[in-house]
Amino acid sequence: MAVLEAILSPEWSSRYHSFDAGWGLGEEMAAMRDGSGDEYSIVFSAAGAYVRGFAHEAVMSPYGDDGSWPGVLDSVPEVFRHCVEEPAFCDEDGMPVVTACLWREVGDGRWRVGEIDYPDGVSDPDGAAGLFGRLVDPSPEAFRRFAEDYYEVPVDLDAVRHVYALRPLTQAVVTAPNADLAAKDLADALAAARYPFVAS
Secondary structure (H helix, E strand, O other), rough: OHHHHHHHHHOOHOOOOOEEEEOOEEEEEEEEEEEOOOOEEEEEEEOEEEEEEEEOOOOEEEEEOOOOOOOOOOOOOHHHHHHOOHHHHOOOOOOOOOOEEEEEEOOOOOOOOOOOOOOOOOOOOOHHHHHHHHHHHOOOHHHHHHHHHHHOOOOOHHHHHHOOOOOOOOHHHHOOOOOOOOOOHHHHHHHHOOOOOOOO
C-alpha cells in the first residue's frame, strides 16, 4: 500500500499509508494517517509486532478521561513497553495517543489485547474496525476501491496486483496509475520500504 501510494501521491505529507524499513534499531514501521486525526502505527521487530491505533472520535479516546482507557495498555509486555512510551506515539504532554492496541510476540499463536471493559451499547468503541479495515481485507481490489475514492483518480488494477505480488517496480507499472511520474523520483520511498526496482 505504501509503495502504491508513493506512486499516486509523490508528496509524502499527503499519503494515507507509509512504510519505513529503518524506523528504529532493528525495527520497521507501517503507518496510516487519514488527514482527519485517525492513525495507526505497526512496529515490526525481532520480538514480534506491536500495533497502536487512534480513532479521534472513538468513545475510548484518551482525551475523554485524560489517559488511555483502562486495560488498553496495562498488559503490554515488557518487550513492547518502549513502543507505549515512544514520543512519536504520544502527545506533547507524553500521553499515549491510543484507542486500540494489540501485539503478537514471536512464538505467539494469536494476537493479544489487554483485559478491557468495553463500554456497553457502543459500536466500534475503540475505532479498530474503521482503522484496520484495509488490513483485514488485503486484496488488490480493496486497495483500488480505497485509492479511487481517496485520491479521486482511476487506479489500474494490474499495477496494484503487480505491487501486491511484490514484483520489482518498473517504469511501466509506475506510469499505469500516474503517467506524469518518473520511477527515479520514487527512489526515497522505495529505499524506505526496501522495495525492489528494475531500471528500464
